[in-house]
Every structure is written in C-alpha cells, then in structure tokens.
Amino acid sequence: MKATLHAALLTAALAAAAFALPAIAEDVTIVGPIVQIDLAADGKSATAVLKDNKNGGLVYIYIADDITLDKFKDKRIQPGDEIRTRFEKGEKNLSKSFKKTAGC
Amino acid sequence: MFCTTVPKRVLAVLVAGLLMPVAAPAADDELGKKIEALTRELEQLKSQVRANEAKTAQAREAKTAESKSLGRWLSIGGDYRFRVDRLRGETKPFTDVNATFQNVQQKLQADFFANPSTAAGSSTYFGAPAAGSMSTAGALSALMQFSQAMGGVRTAEEARAFVSAPANQGLIQGIGAFGVAVPAYKPENKSLYTNRLGLDLHAKATQDVSFTGRLLMYKTFGAQDDKAVVNDGSAPFFADRVGVFDGTLGHVPSSSDLAVDRAYATWSNIAERDMWFSVGRRPSTGGASSHVKQNAARPGTGGVPSLLVDYAFDGATLGYAPDIDALPGAYGKICYGRGFESGFRYTPGNSLADTDMIGVSLVPIDTDRLRVWLQWNRGMNIFDAPTMNATYFGNTQPRANLGDIDWYGAGVLSTLKNVGRGDLNLFADFGLSQTHPNENVSSQFGFQGLLTGAFFQPEAPRDKTGWAIALGMRYDLPSRTKLGLEYNHGSKNWITFAPAADDMWTAKQGTRGNVYEAYVIKELDSAPVSSPFAKAFFRFGFQYYDFQYTGSNNWVGAPVKISEVNGQMMTLTPLRKAYDLYATFEVKF
Numbered sequence: 001m002k003a004t005l006h007a008a009l010l011t012a013a014l015a016a017a018a019f020a021l022p023a024i025a026e027d028v029t030i031v032g033p034i035v036q037i038d039l040a041a042d043g044k045s046a047t048a049v050l051k052d053n054k055n056g057g058l059v060y061i062y063i064a065d066d067i068t069l070d071k072f073k074d075k076r077i078q079p080g081d082e083i084r085t086r087f088e089k090g091e092k093n094l095s096k097s098f099k100k101t102a103g104c
Numbered sequence: 105m106f107c108t109t110v111p112k113r114v115l116a117v118l119v120a121g122l123l124m125p126v127a128a129p130a131a132d133d134e135l136g137k138k139i140e141a142l143t144r145e146l147e148q149l150k151s152q153v154r155a156n157e158a159k160t161a162q163a164r165e166a167k168t169a170e171s172k173s174l175g176r177w178l179s180i181g182g183d184y185r186f187r188v189d190r191l192r193g194e195t196k197p198f199t200d201v202n203a204t205f206q207n208v209q210q211k212l213q214a215d216f217f218a219n220p221s222t223a224a225g226s227s228t229y230f231g232a233p234a235a236g237s238m239s240t241a242g243a244l245s246a247l248m249q250f251s252q253a254m255g256g257v258r259t260a261e262e263a264r265a266f267v268s269a270p271a272n273q274g275l276i277q278g279i280g281a282f283g284v285a286v287p288a289y290k291p292e293n294k295s296l297y298t299n300r301l302g303l304d305l306h307a308k309a310t311q312d313v314s315f316t317g318r319l320l321m322y323k324t325f326g327a328q329d330d331k332a333v334v335n336d337g338s339a340p341f342f343a344d345r346v347g348v349f350d351g352t353l354g355h356v357p358s359s360s361d362l363a364v365d366r367a368y369a370t371w372s373n374i375a376e377r378d379m380w381f382s383v384g385r386r387p388s389t390g391g392a393s394s395h396v397k398q399n400a401a402r403p404g405t406g407g408v409p410s411l412l413v414d415y416a417f418d419g420a421t422l423g424y425a426p427d428i429d430a431l432p433g434a435y436g437k438i439c440y441g442r443g444f445e446s447g448f449r450y451t452p453g454n455s456l457a458d459t460d461m462i463g464v465s466l467v468p469i470d471t472d473r474l475r476v477w478l479q480w481n482r483g484m485n486i487f488d489a490p491t492m493n494a495t496y497f498g499n500t501q502p503r504a505n506l507g508d509i510d511w512y513g514a515g516v517l518s519t520l521k522n523v524g525r526g527d528l529n530l531f532a533d534f535g536l537s538q539t540h541p542n543e544n545v546s547s548q549f550g551f552q553g554l555l556t557g558a559f560f561q562p563e564a565p566r567d568k569t570g571w572a573i574a575l576g577m578r579y580d581l582p583s584r585t586k587l588g589l590e591y592n593h594g595s596k597n598w599i600t601f602a603p604a605a606d607d608m609w610t611a612k613q614g615t616r617g618n619v620y621e622a623y624v625i626k627e628l629d630s631a632p633v634s635s636p637f638a639k640a641f642f643r644f645g646f647q648y649y650d651f652q653y654t655g656s657n658n659w660v661g662a663p664v665k666i667s668e669v670n671g672q673m674m675t676l677t678p679l680r681k682a683y684d685l686y687a688t689f690e691v692k693f
Contacts (some may be wrong), residue, residue: 009518029427031373043505052313062277065472075636077402080176084378086427102435103370103380104387104406 025085025088031101035085039072048098050083055099061085062092068099110277113282129382181635182303189608190297193341193682195288196669198663201550201559202338202497203284204673212247230278236271242445250275258504259543263551263562276299276560286339288680296332296608297325298357302365302483312373316387318366320354329494330358333608340496342610343658344603346676347492347500349417355389355604356397357576365389365416378427378435380405383420386441388413388605392477393517395611396578397588399604399641399690401473403518405435408465409479411533411574411613415601417441417461433470439463443486457485457505461601472519479513483601484652487548488660497548497675506554507541507565509659510597515574524580534573537599539659541565549675552661555597559673563662570598572611577680584627586643591620596652600660609649609682614657617666618650634693642689649682 035058036049048062063069071077077100086097134553171548215228222239225231230238238246250272257263266272306315324332330348333356340346353363368384389409389416390398393478405423418657419441428434444459463481470476487502515533541554543565550559557563574591593601594616605611623645632638653663656674669678 031376070472075540076638078636082372084373084427096429097427099425099433100404102378102405102423103314103372103379104368104382104404104421 014035017067021086025090027086027096028089029084029086030054031082031084032059033082034077037072037077037079039069043069043073045069048072048085049087050093060093061087061095061098063093063095063098068095105356106187119268125221134442140590141516148666154422155242160431177308179306179635180304181302181637181688181693183296183692184302185300185688187298187300187686187688189293189298189568190684191291191293191296191608193291193609194680195286195291195341196666196678196680197288197671198286198595198669198678199283199671200286200673201673202339203280203286204279207284208247208279208282208597212240216244216536224248229281231243232575235278236274239371246275248597257545257547257548260545260551260553260556260562260564261543263545263557267551267562269561280673284671288676291335291341293332296357299323299325300354300357301362302354303362309369312370315363315368315369316366321360321362322354322357323360324357330356333357334496335677336496338496339675341677341679341682342656343660343676344605344611344614345609346489346497347490347495349490351417351490352604353416355416355606357608359568375480378425379475380423381421381481382423383426385420386417386419386421386439387414388417388419388439389442390606392475393515393574394605395534395574396529396531396576397623397645399586399627399639399643400692401637405437407515408439408463408481409477409515409533409535410602411535411598412479412481412511412602412603413461413463413571414600414605414611414613415441416430416553416604417443417444419461419520426588429662431469431684433475434468436464436466439465439481444490446502456487456502459502460484472521477513477517478509481511481513481601483509483511486659488549500548503548504544504546505542506544506546506659508539510538511555511601512536512538518599523579526579529576529578529580531574531576534647535572535574535598535600537570537572537597539597539599546660549660550673554659555599556662558661558664559675568597569594570616572598572600572613584629586625588621588623588625588645590619590621593617594656595644596663596665600657603657605629607647608686609647609679610686612647612649615649615651616654616656617652620648620650622646623690638693639693640685640689644687645684646686647682647684649679651679651681 030052032050032053033053034048039046048061050059052059082101085095086095086100156584219240222241224235224239227238227240228244230236243425251447271538300322301596303319307315307442309315312536333345334340348358354365366385367385368381368382370380387406388408391403391410394410418613419437423435425435441461446456447456461481461483466478468476485505488506489500490506491501493499513535517531520528539555541556545551545553545562551562553565555568556565572594578586578588580586592612600614602611602613604611611625623643625641625643627639629639653665655661655663666680
C-alpha cells in the first residue's frame with residue numbers, strides 16, 4: 001500500500017513537472033528543392049514548400065527573416081533551387097536557416 | 105377454424121391470379137424506368153471512371169515528362185559583351201633586350217657574310233685587340249657560345265660567376281654597344297573593338313552531384329590573335345599581356361576560339377552536411393570584389409578574392425558551410441590549383457617541377473549587408489614564364505622554378521539599402537605578398553630571379569614583401585543607373601596572381617602604383633525573359649594608371665622606380681602612365 005502511494009506521488013510529480021516545463025521545439029534540418037514560394041503581400045513573411053530529398057514528402061516552411069526574404073524578392077532563391085533549411089518543427093515550421101546548398 | 109381459413113387463402117390466391125394479368129403492365133413500366141435510370145447512372149459512373157483513368161494517365165505522363173524534362177536538371181545561360189576601348193600611354197626610355205640581341209646577331213651575321221673570314225681581327229665589331237681580335241666567324245661563334253652557355257646557368261651564384269668571367273664581360277660590354285635604345289613614346293589605340301561571348305551550362309546529374317561548364321570566346325575585331333593588346337612589334341608593356349596562355353584563355357582578347365573556361369563537377373551534401381568537394385577547371389576568375397564593377401552577382405561560395413587571384417586554374421576545392429545562427433552564410437574551403445604541369449621528371453631533359461597553388465579561404469559571414477573574407481594562398485615552384493606561342497620573345501615556356509610566394513588577404517563587402525535614393529555597395533580589400541626565392545634564376549630573362557636582379561645583374565635571393573589595397577563603391581539608383589568609383593594601390597614589391605583580370609592594359613590589381621577608375625552602368629528597363637537574372641546594360645568607364653615601379657604583374661626581376669628608369673636594359677617596355685576610356689554593351693541571359 002505504501003509502495004503504491006509512493007509510485008502514485010512520483011507519477012503525479014513527474015506529470016506536473018512535464019506540464020510545468022515550457023515545450024521545447026525540435027530543430028529539424030532537411031535538404032530538398034523548392035516546389036513553391038508564397039510571399040506575403042506585405043513582404044514580411046513567406047511560405048516555401050520543399051520536397052524532402054530523403055522521403056519525397058512536401059514540407060511547408062514559414063520564413064520571416066529578412067536575409068531570406070530579400071533573396072526571394074530578387075529571385076536569388078527561386079523554385080527548383082536546392083535548399084538546406086533548419087526549422088523549428090511545429091505548427092508553422094519556422095525557418096531558422098534557409099540557404100542554397102553550398103558548392104563549387 | 106382450419107376449414108374457414110384455408111378457403112379464404114385459396115380464394116385470395118385465386119383472386120390475385122385473376123387480377124395479375126391486369127396489374128403486370130403497370131409494374132413493367134416502373135421497373136423499366138428504374139432500369140433505365142440505373143443504366144444512366146452506371147454510364148455516368150463508367151464515364152467518371154474513364155475520366156479519372158484518363159486524368160491519372162495524364163498525370164503519370166506529365167510526371168514522366170517532368171522527370172525527363174531538360175528544365176528539371178539542366179540550365180543554360182551566358183553573356184555577350186561588345187566593348188570599345190580608347191587606350192593611351194606614356195613610356196620611359198629604355199634599352200630593349202630582345203631587340204638588342206636580335207641586332208647583335210643580325211650585325212655579326214651581316215659582317216660574316218660580307219667577309220667570311222677566320223683571320224684574327226677581321227671582325228668589324230670585335231676585331232680590336234681590346235675586344236679580343238676576333239674574326240668575323242669567331243665573333244659569330246662566340247655569340248652563339250655565349251647564348252648557349254647563358255642557357256646553362258641555373259643559380260644566382262652561377263650567374264654571378266658567368267657575368268664576371270673576363271670573356272663574358274667583354275661580350276656583355278660588346279653587346280651593350282649594339283643596344284637598341286627605345287626613347288619615350290606615347291602608344292595609342294584610338295579604337296579597339298572586342299567581342300566576348302560566354303556560354304554557361306549547369307547540369308544536375310544525380311541528387312548531390314552536378315556539373316558546371318563555361319565556354320568563353322574573347323575576340324578582337326578584325327583579328328584572330330592577341331596582337332592588339334601585346335604591343336605587337338615592340339617589347340610588351342606587361343608580363344600578363346605578352347600573350348595568351350593557359351590561365352588567361354578567353355580572358356584576354358585574341359581569337360574566335362571558344363575555350364573551355366570552366367568545367368567542374370561538384371559533390372554536395374557530403375555526409376548529410378553542407379560540405380562539398382569540387383574538381384575541374386575552376387571558377388577562380390572574376391571573384392569578389394571585381395563582380396561589383398562587372399555588374400555581376402556575388403560569387404557565393406565559389407571563387408577567390410580578385411585582389412589575390414584571377415587565373416583560370418585547374419584544381420579542386422573541399423568546402424564546408426557550418427550552420428551558425430550568429431554567423432549567417434559562413435563557410436570555409438581549401439583550394440588547390442595547378443598552374444603548370446611539367447611532365448615527366450628525373451629525365452635527362454627536364455629539371456622543372458610542377459607549379460601548384462594551395463589556398464585556405466574563410467568567410468565568417470556572408471550576407472547582403474556584410475561579407476567578410478580572409479584568404480591565404482601559397483604558390484609553389486613559381487615558373488619564370490608561361491607557355492605561349494608567337495610572342496615578341498618567340499615561343500616561350502617555363503625554364504626555371506624561381507621559388508614560392510605567400511599571399512594573405514582580408515576584405516569586406518557591404519550593400520547598404522536605401523541610402524538616400526538608392527543602394528550603396530562598398531568594398532575594401534587588403535593583400536600582402538611575400539616572396540621566397542630559391543637559388544634559381546631565369547636564364548631566358550638575363551639571370552633575374554623571383555623579384556630579384558636586373559638583366560645581366562643577378563642578385564642574391566632574399567624574401568621581399570609587398571602589399572596592396574583595393575577600395576570601391578557603387579551607388580545603385582532606382583532608375584537602374586549605377587555609379588562606381590574604384591581605387592587600387594600596390595607597393596614596390598607587390599605581386600599578385602591575376603593575369604586574367606578584365607583590364608586591357610594590365611591587371612589593375614597587380615599595379616605597382618595607383619589606379620583610379622570611374623564608371624557608369626545604365627541598365628535597360630526591359631523585363632527579363634530568359635532567366636530572372638537576364639539583363640542588358642551599357643557601361644562607360646575610365647581608368648587611369650599611375651605606375652610608380654616597373655614590373656607590375658611580373659615576378660621576374662626587381663622593380664625599379666619609374667622615375668629612375670632611363671635607358672636601362674629591360675625586357676618589357678616601362679610604362680609611366682596609362683589611360684583607358686571604354687564603353688560596353690552587355691547582355692546577360
């Protein structure tokens with residue numbers, strides 16, 4: 001009976017701790033060609049669809065950094081370009097790094 | 105109960121049987137309608153299925169077509185440029201070495217043919233007792249022996265012994281009497297027209313492997329050679345404009361030959377990292393910051409700083425671009441290039457080593473607002489002359505490895521948006537060169553070494569350090585007009601490796617002195633069609649070279665202060681000032 005009580009308290013404490021901690025979003029890196037770029041009308045954000053080289057799946061990435069947005073605006077990054085992106089996996093998939101794969 | 109129930113059922117059946125023939129036609133109609141409706145629905149379903157099948161087939165075909173389409177894996181582009189230059193210069197008086205040797209040979213041959221004799225003292229030029237009382241045959245023979253013995257000299261010590269030998273001293277003094285003095289003159293070409301065509305190709309072969317190629321032609325109007333820029337018929341002005349050679353093919357005006365300027369394969373995403381390996385004929389020309397004046401895109405992770413290298417190298421690169429939030433665009437790479445392939449070694453006829461270059465490039469940040477680069481290169485077994493055909497000096501080739509050179513560079517490039525009405529591009533680049541000559545001297549250039557000695561005046565090898573800066577700005581207005589200013593300065597012992605630079609007189613990056621340049625670019629307001637980067641523009645510019653030391657872009661021989669040049673024996677024409685007024689019409693597609 002005592003052991004059961006201890007186990008129950010421990011479980012409750014862990015559950016409480018888990019809920020108390022802020023959710024830590026996972027950073028994911030994928031490489032693949034851009035299928036589509038949708039630049040917001042105000043030019044302050046964009047959504048890019050990438051085709052993951054690993055599994056062929058489409059991944060939506062939300063971009064809000066000026067460095068990348070400028071490259072979208074003047075076509076330095078365009079559909080067909082192969083991109084290496086690191087993003088915060090979540091509802092938005094917020095990009096932290098979005099650049100053409102390096103070479104030459 | 106049974107009796108009453110049975111008759112009732114029998115009766116009902118009988119009645120129903122009697123009624124059946126009457127009710128049957130009505131049910132048939134209804135059934136028929138239902139069947140008809142069902143048939144229609146079935147047909148609709150069938151047609152829907154057929155339509156879906158057709159759509160699926162179309163999609164499959166489209167996907168197949170897309171996977172095979174050229175646009176998915178191949179991109180083609182290029183550029184064309186028409187250019188007109190008005191060139192003017194001012195030289196200093198000097199004694200032309202090559203012309204002098206030709207003069208002495210012609211004179212002695214003429215003397216011999218006029219009086220073929222072995223009688224002592226018969227030579228018109230070397231017959232005097234003080235000159236050795238030579239015969240006409242003896243004088244000619246002595247000159248040939250002198251030339252042959254000169255070719256056998258390898259080191260500075262041997263060279264000193266050679267020039268101090270009494271017999272040779274007499275001949276050197278005698279040759280001096282045949283010296284072809286070239287007074288100061290003002291070379292001018294009022295209109296030099298050139299065509300340059302570049303064709304670019306990029307093919308994605310597999311998921312992580314691509315091929316890039318660039319074919320390049322740079323032709324002089326009305327000629328199929330490089331005579332227009334090498335001061336044909338007279339001593340050339342600069343070592344990088346003696347003729348076209350491996351590293352400058354397609355970068356110095358010559359013929360309509362389409363040369364392979366770039367051809368390299370790149371393996372990217374190595375080990376699932378932003379790491380790459382690339383090998384082939386490299387994109388080692390037109391690097392930052394020369395792209396600003398060229399109105400070209402930034403070189404990205406390719407290329408090398410133009411202040412240190414502008415040369416079409418065959419080589420390889422291993423690079424890595426780490427993903428660091430605080431350092432966007434950062435990358436580093438190790439580069440290797442072969443400048444001269446010497447062939448089999450340890451043979452009776454070849455003592456030359458290959459000329460190689462290695463480099464380490466670090467770009468800690470690369471954004472529009474700020475790009476910083478740090479570079480170290482080492483050139484090893486530097487040759488004395490590249491392989492060239494039909495130059496003022498005849499067919500040239502490397503005959504000596506003169507030593508090594510270290511280069512260090514640091515630069516910064518920035519694009520500041522919305523400065524006034526437009527965007528401002530700024531760059532500053534610093535370079536340092538340090539020579540490490542070995543014991544060798546160049547016999548074909550009168551015993552000069554790596555930045556050491558003068559013609560027939562060998563100098564003990566010692567390291568020499570030079571430096572250079574390049575500063576520039578370009579202001580881009582919304583009207584598609586771009587205004588640019590650039591300034592270069594190189595010190596006395598500055599030496600770079602940029603013979604392929606896009607300058608007519610000589611690579612301004614290698615100038616020992618000052619170069620000022622101003623230009624205007626006017627882009628046509630014309631929507632791009634062939635690619636998002638397609639554009640057409642005019643460029644008008646002016647370059648002014650103010651040379652302070654001789655030998656810009658030449659690592660053979662010690663520089664001489666221009667103000668002190670006055671009749672010395674030299675292989676190249678010393679230029680004091682040079683001017684180039686130019687205009688271009690360029691199309692990038």
